[in-house]
Amino acid sequence: MTMLPERAPGAKKFGLVIDLDTCVGCHACAVNCKEWNTGGEAGILPDYDQYGAQPDGVWFNRIHSYETEEGGCSRTVNLPRSCLHCEDALCVTVCPTGASYKRVEDGIVLVDTDKCIGCQLCAWACPYGARELDEKAGVMRKCTLCIDRIHDENLPPAEREPACVATCPARARHFGDLADPESEVSKLLEARGGLDLLSDLGYRPTNKYLPPRRATIPSAPAPAPSPDGKGLGAALLKLLDKALSR
């Protein structure tokens, strides 16, 4: 059903919190995602022209690099881009077949590839470019938040997180229930403030991004050059004068 579900009281809101202050842009999440969500040689996330002129394929997660200026501060920002599991997911409501849906119990947006007709309207409806067509199977593909991991009772509890989160070497990616104010992700958001991508468009994304910060060290003003230009100034001589004990 492509109507967006009413949020039931107590329902979970699973999502990612991605720390732009920590993401080094290494593509680890993107590749591990592709690996988990494909079957190796028998892959279900297709690749096209693997060793030729236009190497391409379906990925659920893509890593961009930007140079930004904000408040007089210039920096390089790496941005992993994937499905944000929006609360107002237009990709769901435009779907004519019901293949695209948002789960009632945890808010994850999924595609039922058995129902998808490959009309691609959902991809058009997504402002984040998070849906990619599987041109071999003719169905739309997107991030599942690793639904086959997070609910897999056979996995140890610590491993029940999306592959991108488990593999992130800088630990810039966090997964949890954003509806639960006591969850780690909620606390992180509380402490750091979360960014919505394209907030004006009103999709109300579930995934949040933590803004880059700038740590500083308040310190005494730097000493001015010593008057004679010799570093062996009074401070050092005084220091060297002190008795030592080896």
Add this chain to the structure above:
Amino acid sequence: MRPATSILLLTTATGFGFGLLAWLGAYATLGLLPPAARVLLAAGITVSLIFASFGLAASVFHLERKERAWRAFTQWQSSWLSREGVAAVLIYPVAIAFGVAFWRDGQSLWVRLLGATTLIGSLGTVYCTAMIYASLKPVRQWHNAHTAPDYLLYALFSGAVLFAALRTVVLGAPGAMASVAAGMAAVAFVAKRAYWRHIDQQAPLATLAAAIGMPNGKARALDAPHFSENFILRQMGFTIARRHAARLRRLALGIGFALPLLLEGMASLAVAPRASTLLAFACAALGLLIERWLFFGEATHVSALYYGRRV
């Protein structure tokens, strides 16, 4: 947005088909169809359904999994695409019943009712089609107050042109339809220019900085996630050069609206009505294909921002 042939054919052909059907319905509703127009109406309904069917068939070709196309009828509660499908399918029996009723009874209340239903249904279908695009928030050139009225207008314009040609072929003269078509051409001309002015002056939907969550900063794309074009860039990153677009705009206006205006005007003055109306139809068809190509080709998708493209 990539102008896919299937979608260009879909929207243009259904515009002609449902536009013609709408005019037929309107004529019947208003009681303007003389009983002698049985052949004309039968031909009109047949032609309009052929156009509509051609368009709908083309749209199926757009689907990657055609064998599952039936599923598209299920989600009419939320999806304009689904609604379009449902409406398009429902209009067939109505239109046929309308035609049969007229054939049998000529003017009657039933005919008027069925005509009105046909009018509403066909314009409704066009509206659904329009709303598929108008509801897409990520595409500013679509998500605006122009799209739906424009689609209805172009459908009525193309339907009028088609009707005029058809009437001329069947009855030897276009009647009032030539004047109507000329008028529609003029309105469509103005509307199209207004639309282009709108999208040219429209502010970008968002900045790259907003796209990456820093609406107050400045941002510039450094490295994309990949070098080859992927699905997103092929679909959503399609761009045309400004100069190229301007040339196409002139062509669309000239061929699609100005020439039909001229030709229908000639037809209404009984100057070579058959050739004029047929040529007007051919021009409108070609012009609308160009117009539709631009509707897609000039549309930008906000997701292309992530790749540093202008939207």
Add this chain to the structure above:
Amino acid sequence: MARTTCYMCACRCGIKVHLEDGKLRYIEGNREHPINRGVLCAKGSAGIMTAISPARLSTPLRRIGPRGCGSFEAISWDEAMGIATDRLAAIRASDPSRLAFYTGRDQSQSLTGHFARMFGTVNFAAHGGFCSVNMAAAGLYSVGGAFWEFGEPDWEHAKLFLLFGVAEDHDSNPIKLGLGTLKARGAKIISINPVRTGYSAIADEFLAITPGTDGLLVLALIHCLLEAGRIDTEFLIRYTNAHHLVIDAPGAPDHGLIARDAAGREVCFDRASRALLAAQTVGTDPALSGRVMLPDGRYARPAFALLAERYGDAQYSPEAIAARCGIDAATIRRIAAEIAEVAFNQPVVLEQPWTDTAGREHATMTGRPVAMHAMRGVSAHSNGFHTCRAVHVLQMLLGAIDTPGSWRYKSPYPKPIPCASAPGRPRVPGGALDAPPLGCPRGPEDLLVDEAGEPLRLDRAFSWDAPLAIHGLMHMAIARAYESGPEKIDTLFLFMSNMAWNSAMNPGETTRMLTECDEHGNYRIPFVIVADAFASETVAYADLVLPDTTYLERHDCISLLDRPIGSAHGPGDAIRVPVLKPDRDVRPFQDVLIDLAGRLELADFADEQGRPLYSSYADYMVRHERKHGVGPLAGFRGEDGLARGKGEPNPRQLERYIENGGFWRYELPHEQRYFKHANRAYLTGARTMGLIDDDDQIVLQLYVETLQRFRLAAEGHSPTRPPERLRERIIRYFDPLPIWYVPLEEALSDRARFPLHAITQRPMAMYHSWGSHNTWLRQILSENRLYVHQDLAAELGVADEDWVWVRSRNGSLRCQVRTMRGVNRDTVWTWNAIGKRTGAWALKHDAPEFGRGFLLNHIISEYLPKQGDDAPHSNSDPITGQAAWFDLTVSLERCATPGPEETSPRWDANPLRIRTAPEDTR
């Protein structure tokens, strides 16, 4: 599911490999593994596609066409081994050093080095010489450890982290985990790098330094700290040689050496007793300044006094160096103040008692939470040794070596300074070397030179050209083999190294040398054996190709004898186990080498009757003993598997490793985790485990006396002295205190013509060439651009995607530009090893790597410009022989006429064409 060790790069992460129906399904990080703790980078995850790469070699090959054209015939392993054995046996019978054996980023140097030693060739090295030997040598000679391989920042406690010359690699996951930890803790990260990508992107402060000037910046920081009196004098006198007295007798044979007493102990001046005492005496009040008369009437000065005098000088003030570094003086002064603030006002105090080597008991471990890490960007300059030394000196002055919050040793380091073993030399003709071929010279007497002072080694390592070339000079191997001719070098044996392409400083010259013939039509380098798993550019230049397996198809050991997986928390090592059976006729290179050694009847590989001792590498890993009780694997030794470090071979050792997740690790007790260089419990424990030979305090070398020994020799005070042409050079560069000089190539280049610096780096997703053809990774990067600062681009009239010519004194290349802001204004850079030779790596002919990728190497040279009549020097650090990749200077110019939209130079394609033998001859 199998647990093994990744090998998509050199980080040695633990992986869990899942199979489904015998096929690879998923590779993930092993959460128990100490290196990566469950995380895995892009390369590691892409490993499942490398395992099915079409570029994998599938059978032994013998060249049938001209060398380099790519024509081969498939041969059997019997035949291949026969050819190799005959060739090597003949060499061994004449002069074993006519075999030059060079390996890439392999992790089996304890085996390959031992093979070379037993074979008896001095001509062995791995890739360290063109990677980071400056870092390794400066570290080992200064602090008995080094960045990356032998040390790591204290991520848990550091409050300020200085990252020099590391953008995206070296290392991969551990540094990312560490940066994440620092970020989570709110520590400040300062990146000193010409390029702001990767790790620098998340730095709290980015200093876009001019390449090659890091040393100057560090010395300016030292200047500021001296000026402000913000140094840890107690740390200096307890743990370094700051108070050791340096003889001040210019012209004397011992000038600049440390004064010693009759027992040979270094002396200091005790201010309490006003007497000269052994420097290591406990309870003294040693002077760090002044001038002291020695018993023989000569004078000496504390090493620190020399240091303070040098760097106190105004020439090292921020104001004096700011313009050269491209960083303003106020910023340098502020950073010095921040360093001082964190080091001295915010010390980390751990409530952990410990005892030092002097027997003093300490109630706490107190540290200076300023951590540093440096790598390639600092290392790959011809002044890199001294730059890296400067960083270590800064650390010592702050008391920030192996203390809480600072940089820490990774077990099995620290090791005595300099390390125990001098480079091996031939003992008897045709016999083995007396020591491993790579070692640390302790003075001129350890050099491998003949009577005239000329090099014994092909690559001139351990000669006066590069005395401390402790990793060899792999980048010079082919050039020198070509120069010296067939009399000196018969066979070049390369393993896992792309020496004809991106690992060559200049691929054009290198391939010319590989293919040039003498007047009789014989190749100047007579025979080339290449062992590799993939069809790299180099394979086409082999006469014999020995196809290796991928890392998922073989045993390996990540040994304490090489570069293990130890951390500051304790020693560890790991294995690889075969997860897949090879589906083609390939063999693990290590098995092949052991087979070859057995056939050649080398000592330690064959018994007295000439029968091979080991059936495979797995067998060798378990049974081989380097010395009694010490083998390739340190864990689960002894009959019962309980011994660690030292113990009898355990036949069940590999099973125990497998049960344990593919690795072994010993967690040091908490009292041993810091101050390892002077920690009684640690040093004793390390000796017991066989990590070090004695448990004396390892005195950190603020002042490196060894360097002065070479300088004295150059001044004529040693029986071993440099040839005349190198004397000045040795005197100039062998300064016992860090110096800074303009990188050699830069100093010799015409800066008016070539005003820009050009450097490369590896993208995180593919920082080793054998992974960059991977189908997933090449979807990320299949082309490269030259990155140019926006201001520079505007000045040159160049915009994004424009084609430009990049020119150096060595040639020109054409490529496309991408502009950015986060780069030093006068530096251009690109990703390395994206550009590939047409036809290589089994890519299709229209792959963008060929026509849109490019390699900066084409305009680098392995030689410096010729000066005077002497043969040109190699483009290397004069101390360590480190390849000076980043000394390159270039000019940039927009392509005036629209040429072909293709990078240049682009060479003819030479894909492998393999003739297979008819079935019946198999």
